[in-house]
Amino acid sequence: MIIIRPIQNSDYESLHRIAVESGHGFTSLPVNEELLRKRISRAEASFTKEVTQPGDEGYLFVMEDTETGTVVGTSGIEAAVGLDDAFYHYHLGKVVHSSRELGIYNTVETLALCNDYTGASEICTLFLSEGHRKNNNGRFLSRFRFLFIAEHTERFSETVIAEMRGVSDEQGRSPFWDWLEEHFFSLDFPTADYLTGIGKKEFIAELMPKYPIYVNLLSDEAQKVINKVHTKTVPALRLLEAEGFARRGYVDIFDGGPTVEASRESIKTVRDSNKCQVIIGDVSDTENYIICNTKVEQFRGVQVSASLRATANQVVISQEAADALQVGEGDWVRLIAN
Structure with a gap:
């Protein structure tokens, strides 16, 4: 994996x-x-x-x-x-050089260090x-x-x-x-x-x-x-x-x-990701998700097939995926469809 x-x-x-x-x-x-x-x-x-x-x-x-x-x-x-x-x-900007008397109007791009x-x-x-x-x-x-x-x-x-x-x-x-x-x-x-x-x-x-x-x-x-x-x-x-x-x-x-x-x-x-509780079981769906645990030092992420139960804030993942994520039944994960 x-x-x-x-x-x-x-x-x-x-x-x-x-x-x-x-x-x-x-x-x-x-x-x-x-x-x-x-x-x-x-x-x-x-x-x-x-x-x-x-x-x-x-x-x-x-x-x-x-x-x-x-x-x-x-x-x-x-x-x-x-x-x-x-x-x-560098920031791309514009400077205008113009003379109404001569009828000249030139726009010049500039690069300014910032x-x-x-x-x-x-x-x-x-x-x-x-x-x-x-x-x-x-x-x-x-x-x-x-x-x-x-x-x-x-x-x-x-x-x-x-x-x-x-x-x-x-x-x-x-x-x-x-x-x-x-x-x-x-x-x-x-x-x-x-x-x-x-x-x-x-x-x-x-x-x-x-x-x-x-x-x-x-x-x-x-x-x-x-x-x-x-x-x-x-x-x-x-x-x-x-x-x-x-x-x-x-x-x-x-x-x-x-x-x-x-x-x-x-x-x-960031906007569309969901936070769900883990259910470990057989995954019938074929939709692929990026799933991460909620840890920092022990952070893990995988992309796997999962079954999302959105209304219950639950996701069904395989035992292999749970082991890779270092999570158990009832733990929380964050996910997004890939």
């Missing part, structure tokens, strides 16, 4: 393999042993921490194939970004190994986070964001960064991306242009990729848009990829 659970220290080798597989542009998982081990330790501390409001917690989960014991994917939530390190974006998302919760670090990109596993790996948020709202901000990977090639070349590199940084994209991933962000404040950049001054290649996603990121973007996430004009400072946002309570899975 495929389950999702909190990451553990023993998962380091699996996380390192995923970091290597994910390639350039996956800033939240740098191929760096010290940083990866710190990420695991921080997650373990976050899952055991008593929380009344979002702070510096970072929740990292793994998807495990219990038949083989192999970790096949990862997914995370940052409770509140930018509280310790500045959290940068920290507008400070304090927002961020869903992040979503990666699934290619061999398991089937059976709705990718959808499961993304959506279960919203069940966790719905069950533990005190741990998360009212605004939830997701940074979508922008356009770059197999060598890690980003057309958007190429222009910035030429004029301001003298630092290639993989290096800049890696430095950010390991927490060395001072160079952004030191070298990034302080004034808005006129988009029409960028190279044609750079202009074309602003607010565009990497081809491999399109399915993830579509899934988030179906959940109610939308673009608000914010893009990544390295590759120009869009950031999408939603209010916590308007996220479809």
Whole structure:
């Protein structure tokens, strides 16, 4: 069975393999042993921490194939970004240059450096190994986070964001960064991306242009990729848009990829999920559900067939599913049709 659970220290080798597989542009998982081990330790501390409001917690989960014991994917939530390190974006705006006397009216797009998302919760670090990109596993790996948020709202901000990977090639070349590199940084994209991933962000404040950049001054290649996603990121973007996430004009400072946002309570899975008591028995229905227990440190999630008795707030699941969720008869779970 495929389950999702909190990451553990023993998962380091699996996380390192995923970091290597994910390639350039996956800033939240740098191929760096010290940083990866710190990420695991921080997650373990976050899952055991008593929380009344979002702070510096970072929740990292793994998807495990219990038949083989192999970790096949990862997914995370940052409770509140930018509280310790500045959290940068470019905001797309407009400036009008006009002369009534000459009959000239020009609208020019601009990119302004900002920290507008400070304090927002961020869903992040979503990666699934290619061999398991089937059976709705990718959808499961993304959506279960919203069940966790719905069950533990005190741990998360009212605004939830997701940074979508922008356009770059197999060598890690980003057309958007190429222009910035030429004029301001003298630092290639993989290096800049890696430095950010390991927490060395001072160079952004030191070298990034302080004034808005006129988009029409960028190279044609750079202009074309602003607010565009990497081809491999399109399915993830579509899934988030179906959940109610939308673009608000914010893009990544390295590759120009869009950031999408939603209010916590308007996220479809948060809004429409149900909390039900468990009945263990034979499941006659074939409808598939994402089901999670209501715990934090011992959190478990599965996608299985179940029989929902909505009027009684009950759900019938198999013994195998109950064992995977670590729940018994009468315990509560949260679920959503997948």
